[in-house]
Amino acid sequence: MYKRMSAVLFPLTLILLIGALVWGYQENQEKNAVLLKAENQYQRSFHDLSYHMERLHGELGNVLAVSSTSDGMHRKSLTNVWRITSQAQSEINQLPLTLLPFSKTEEFLSKISNFSYKAAVRDYKTKPISDGEMKNLKALYKNSGEISKNLQEVQHKVITNHLRWMDVESALATEKKAEDNTIIDGFKTVDKRVSAYPELNWGPSVASVYNKRAVKKLNGPPVSPEDIRRKALKYADLGSGAKVHVTENGKGTEWESYTATVSGANEIVSMDFTKKGGLLISYHNDREVGAPKVSMDDAVVKAGEFLKRKGYSNMTPVSADRYGNMGNFTFVTKQNGVLIYPEKITVRVGLDNGHATGFQSSDYVNEHQEKNRKITKPRMSLAEVRKKLNPDLRETYNRLALIENDEGQEVLTYEFGGRINGSKYRLYLNADTGIEESVEEIRTPSGAQKK
Template sequence: MYKRLSAILFPVATVLLIGALVWGYQENKEKNAILINAENQYQRAFHDLSYHMDRLHTELGNTLAVSSTSQGMHRKGLMNVWRITSEAQNEINQLPLGLLPFNKTEEFLSRISNFAYKTGVRDLTKEPLSENEVKTLKTLYTNSGEITKDLQSVQNKVIASGLRWMDVETALVSNNTQDNSIIDGFRTVDKKVEAYPELDWGPSVSSIYDRRSVKQLAGMPVSAEDVKRKAMKFADTDGSARLRVTQNGKGTDWSSYTVQVNQRQGHKISMDFTEKGGQLISYTKERNVGAKKVSVQEAIDKAQDFLAKKGYADMTAVSADQFDNMANFSFVREEDGVLIYPEKITVRSAMDNGEVLGFQASDFVYEHQIKREIPQPKLKLAQAKKTLNPEYNILYNRKALIKNDRNEDVLCYEFGGRINGSQYRIYINADTGLEETVEVIKDAQAGIR
C-alpha cells in the first residue's frame, strides 16, 4: 500500500516542485526586467536633463552673442530656450525626486520658460529686448552654466561608480539619504538655486506666480457676525435656519469665512466669503436633481435673473457646458457694449427646473472694477474683419476685453463664426489687428453668442 502511494505521490510532488521552481524563476525574471526597465528610464531622463541644461546654457549664450538689433535671432533663441526648458522640466518629472526637495530648481526652470516664451512671442521689431531683459538673460546664462557644471559632476560620478537611480528611490522612501552622491548632488543644485538673488522677470511673468491674496481687495475686515448677516441675505434665509460660521486661514493672505446653512426643508447651503470686504467667493446648495426638463436657454435666463437679483448686474452668458441633468454657465460683465472677460462668474444650474445650485465668483471678486477705463479701438470694425481668413463665415461680432499672453488687458473685436465644419471665436486686437487668441466652440454652447 505504501509503495503504491509513493509511486503515485512522488511523481506528483516532483512535478509540483519543478513547477514551483519554474514559476519562481519566471517571477524573479519578470521582476528584474521591470527593475532594469525602470532604471534605464531613470538613467535616460537624467542624462537627457544634463544634456538639455548644457544646451540651455549654450542657447542663452547664442541669444546674447548676436547684435541688439537682431530681433529675428533673439526670437529664435528665446523660442529655443523655451523649448529646451520645457524638455528639462519634463525630464525632472520623470526622475524619482518626489521626496527630494528640488522645487526651487523646478520653479527656476519654470520662470525661465515663461520668460523666454512671453518675451519671444511679442513683436520684437516694435518692442525689442529692454536693458533689464538683457540683464536678466546674462544672469540666466551665468546661473545655467553653474547648474550645468554641478549636474555634469553628478553625471560623472554616476558613470564612474555605476550608481543606480533605483538606490536613490529606495533611499528616499526609507529616509536613508546619507552618503548618496546623486541625492547630495541634487540637493547642492537646489540650495544653490535658492541662494540666487531675485531676478526682474518683468510683470507678465511675475503675475503668473503672484498668488491672489486678501491684500488685493478693497474694504475693511469683517467679523463673523457680519458674514452671517450677508449669508442669510444671500440665501434668502429666515431666522429658523441654523447657521455655522468658520474662519479659515486666520492671519494669512487667504483669510476667509465659510458659512454652513441648514434650511428647514433639509437643504444644505455652503458659502465662502473673504475676510477683507466680506465678498462672496462661492455658493453651493445641495439637493437631489431630477431629470432634465428645461432647455439650456431657459436655464441661462434663470441664472441671469439670479445674478441680477443678487447684485451682479449686466452679466452676459459666454459659455455653457451641459452634462446629464446639470449645466455650468460662464457669465462676464458687460460695460459700454464691451464684454469684460476677466470679470467672470461661473454658475452651476439644475436642469430639472433651472435653479442655481452653484456659484463661483473668485475671478469677479479679484478682477472687478466699478468703472473700468476701456480704451477706444484704433481699428475700425471693417479693418479688423479684413484680417480674418476669407473663408471664415462670421456669425456675429462684438467688442471684448481679454487677458493676453502677457496677462495684460487687451481690447479686441470678437468674431464668432464657422470654418472647416467647426465653430470658433477669434479675438482680433483692436489696435494692431493681430489675433490674440482663438477658441473652439463646443456643441453645448454653440447657440451662445
C-alpha cells in the same frame, strides 16, 4: 499500502517542488527585467538632462553673441532655448525626485522656458530686446553654466562609481539614508545653489504666470462670524427656521475666509465668503435635480435673475453649456457696451425648475472695480479690424471686449465669433493694432450640449 502512497506522493511532491522553484526563478527574472528597464530609463533621463543643460548654456550664449538689434537669430536661438528647457523639464519629471527638494531648479527652468517663449514669438520690430532682458540673459547664461557644471560632476561620479538610480528611489521612498548619497547630495547641492541666485525681473508677461492673485485690493473691513451668519441666511433664502453653521478658514493667513452651511427643511446650501468685506465667493445647493423641463433659453434668463437678486447687476451671459439636467452659464460685467471678461461669474442651474444650484464668483470678487474702468475708444474701426480675419471664417457675431493678454495687461479687443474648418472659434483682435490677442476653440465637453 504506505509504500504505494509514498510511491505516488514522492514524485508528485518532487514535481510540485521543481515547479515552485521554476516559477520562483521566472518571477525573479521578470522582476529583475523590470528593475533593469527602470534603471536604464532613469540613467538615460539623467544623462539627457545633463546634455540638455549644457546645450541650454550654449544656446543662451548664442543669443548674447549676436547684435542686440538682431531679429532672426534672436528668434531662432530663443525658440531653441524654449525647446531645450521644455525637454529638460520633461527629463526631470522622469527621475525619481518626487521626495527630493528640487523645486527651485524646476521653477528656474520653468521661468526660462516662459521667458524665452514669450520673447521668441513677439514682434521685434515694434518691441526689440530691452537692456533689462539682455541683463537677464547674461545672468541666465552664467547660472545655466553653473548648473551644467554641477550636473556634469554628478554624472562623472555616477559613471565612475557605477551608481544606481534604483538605490536612490529606494532611499527616498523609505526615507532611509542610502549607502552612497552622491546622487541625492548632488541634486540637493544644485537646488540649494539655484535658490541662492538673485531674483531676476522677468517682466509682466512671465511674472503673471507665477504671481498668485492678491486679496489685498478687496475693499471693506473684516467681518465677524455673526455678520456672515446674517448674510448666509439672506443669500440661502431657505426661510426663517433655517439653521446656520459658520466655519473660519485660513486664520492668520492672507486668504482668510468663512464657510457658512445653511440647513433648511428640505435643502442644504453651502457658501464661501471673504473675511475682508464679507463678499460671496461660491454658493452650492445640494438639492436633488429632477428631469429637465426648462429650456436652456429660459434657464439663462433665470440665472440672470438669480444674479440680480444677489446684487450683481449689469451682467451679460457670454457662454452656455448643458450637462445632462444641468445648465452652466458664464456671465461678465458689461460697461458702456464693452464686455469686461476679468469680472466673470459662473452660475449652475437645474433644468427641472430653473433654480440656481451653484455659483462661482472668485474672478469677479478679485477683479471687480467699484468705479467704472477707464476704457478708451478703439483706434481702429470694426471694418478695419475685420480685414485682418481669415477670409474663410464665417463670422456669426462681433462685440467689444476687455480681456487680459499674455502679459497680464487688460486690453480692449474686438471679439469675433465664427466657424471655420467645421469648428466654432472666438477670436480677440486688439482694437488699437488689429493684432490677434487670443484665439479659442469653442469645444463641447463630453456629455455636454452647446446652447
